[in-house]
Amino acid sequence: MANKQNIPYRITLPEDQLPKQWYNVRADMKELPDPMLNPGTLEPLTKAEDIDAIFCHELSEQEMDNTTRFIEIPDEIKKFYKMCRPSPLIRAYYLEEKLQTPAKIYYKFEGNNTSGSHKLNSAIAQVYYAKKQGITSLTTETGAGQWGTALAMACAYFDMPLTVYMVKGSYEQKPFRKHVVETFGADIIPSPSDTTEAGRKILEQYPGTTGSLGCAISEAVEKAVTTPNSRYVLGSVLNQVLLHQSIIGLEAKSAMAMYDEYPDIVIGCAGGGSNLGGLMAPFMGDKLKGEKNPYFIAVEPASCPSLTRGKYAYDFCDTGKVTPLAKMYTLGSGFIPSPNHAGGLRYHGMSPIVSKLYHDGYLDEARSYIQSDVFEAAVSFARCEGILPAPESSHAIKAAMDEALKCKETGEEKTILFGLTGTGYFDMTAYASFLAGTMTDYVPTDEELEAAFAKLPQVE
């Protein structure tokens, strides 16, 4: 065991040791995720050409590529990564001290860039490939706002026009997100809106709705396919996104290796799966190859429990049912989490890769927490580690603290790695509500979930 004193608080990989390739975990999976299905014909989509109408071609290739283990990061993207990467791997000495735990806690902190989260890792890649193909505008959705901000930054960098559909509940709760996105030159529209067919239909069906990621995706996809030479981009769920996000895990693994460290437990918050999938990728590769056996934990909100209470089934990726169907853990594409739920992780489904790994037992555990417990962990973490975490990230913090406390009971010196995906600067309304004691917890009833499951598309 390495001496505590020899490991610095922050481990920063030297610039010349930054990953030069992304890691594609599918190449090492025993069984692959089931293919997406065409929403009209329900035929499997297996070639890049099948989805080129939605994604630009190189991203379609990445989406479909189940065999190439390492994919080169283009020079232009590596150049941009130097602006914000490597992100620090932080040894949580202060938290360990506070918890009086023998566990060694590390976190990979992705919040030290202006977009405030890990989303930038995939944003820059997606904009780069679109630009390269000659695409002249992009559309996307954003929930908590992190993805929209990241994409606006990436679009500013490559001078690409962008329209962001932001989930209305978040849009109203976080007015400053709008200004940041606009500072980077993008347009931002609260969703559902009257600017698309899908939006108008949802508004008619659910008047007064605060929206959901699923709705916003429908709008952004429609806008892209009805605008000449435009494409839709998505910040989570997709295979391509997990591929780009593998840089988180690759850096974390290299940084830990500098000090002969390897995690016993890897913890990530899970909304669509982009952070968890990226963080765990290379460690999962080790597990799939039988070289190591880390224990993986996915953490989700009790208000939107796709892994812990969802069905593993084919479902639409959006509410408007315009996207391909994916086999994944889902609450049903019509499920809209309670507006009481602060922050992100509001998606009804889950990355097909993450879903498959969970279904097959490689991703060992999924657990959920109610939001007041998550905010309690967040405040406690902020006060000792000096980082104000995003509510999403705080799910992982809560689980890491619980695991560290278990070690305190058993005396085990486990090494815990978790992903701290972003900062909470734009979530102060939620923090204020927690501090004022007015935060309410919401957990969907079995009846609500059954009702949503009943609307799942009938496939197979």
Add this chain to the structure above:
Amino acid sequence: MANKQNIPYRITLPEDQLPKQWYNVRADMKELPDPMLNPGTLEPLTKAEDIDAIFCHELSEQEMDNTTRFIEIPDEIKKFYKMCRPSPLIRAYYLEEKLQTPAKIYYKFEGNNTSGSHKLNSAIAQVYYAKKQGITSLTTETGAGQWGTALAMACAYFDMPLTVYMVKGSYEQKPFRKHVVETFGADIIPSPSDTTEAGRKILEQYPGTTGSLGCAISEAVEKAVTTPNSRYVLGSVLNQVLLHQSIIGLEAKSAMAMYDEYPDIVIGCAGGGSNLGGLMAPFMGDKLKGEKNPYFIAVEPASCPSLTRGKYAYDFCDTGKVTPLAKMYTLGSGFIPSPNHAGGLRYHGMSPIVSKLYHDGYLDEARSYIQSDVFEAAVSFARCEGILPAPESSHAIKAAMDEALKCKETGEEKTILFGLTGTGYFDMTAYASFLAGTMTDYVPTDEELEAAFAKLPQVE
């Protein structure tokens, strides 16, 4: 000249090369700043004991120490610094490319901690010494909110109760600052308030005022001296603050030295002088000793132009005239900058050390910019460097860009170093007003300044 390609985007000092001592520039000054004066007797304050009623003793010692060149950083503070330091020294490759300048631009980025600015460097030191002395509560003022947030973080770390008086204009413009301060467990009160004599008097005299740093200081000082075992702490202006902030310059100098670099020009924004004083300290030391000759530029807002249009005179540090008098560049302690002015740098005076160095010609130049020019530079910087800067820091960005553009004209390959003191996450209202074209610029008239000067205390 070093090869562009060999210098990384971000230079991070290894943890074991972090400064172990602060640098006290007074030890190398040819002439010292004039001593503070007792506000009642106008007698010079020369011993730590003279100011022990306001500051805790070790800070009083540091305030008065004009001779010790290097002062040890206590272990507890070094431990905390590891949470947020070293801050990165960033080579502005993207900005250089955008400006097409032969200049090499570096900036020391102090915004990558949750408080979002360099203020934490002194906050943690001041709380540590207070705790050590057995002080049981602290008070302070904050303008833009950065200092209040930093102090709340430091107080949370050392478990010290804190009351923050926040300039009312900022308090109302930045509601989320309040929530962050509260998340770290401190109380925050908009100033002027009815919780102090000074506040009540100012409210009577200027009903409807949006406040000023000077007012808030009066309130915080009164609260401290009327609360048993309490002390007032201040985030700028003071000698002790510049001492703690020297860590910025020390790190920057070491990081540049790793690549054989040394700045031809050093640029800092200047409100009370804490960042500029800290950044330039070791470089100023080189200049005072005749070893190097960097050119120093202080940048201030045209709406609060203490160096460029103020008087070098004895003045109160606060509006309520309860603090000692300092010899400094001042607009008069009654000067309250226009509420149109967004962000910080609203202080009527200037650090006595910075003032003296400017008066004696070692700090070469002070210049001011109107705020719309500053925000234009900020947006341009954010879009290429990927960091959303605080309005305060953006004054330095504007000056650095102007200097780099001069190099473009002359072909000179100057090395420019500027301080990027913080992030603009809490300044989105100001950004929104700039983007909407509704930002107005305000420059005080000569008559306004003359009226303020007329109220300067008659000393000597």
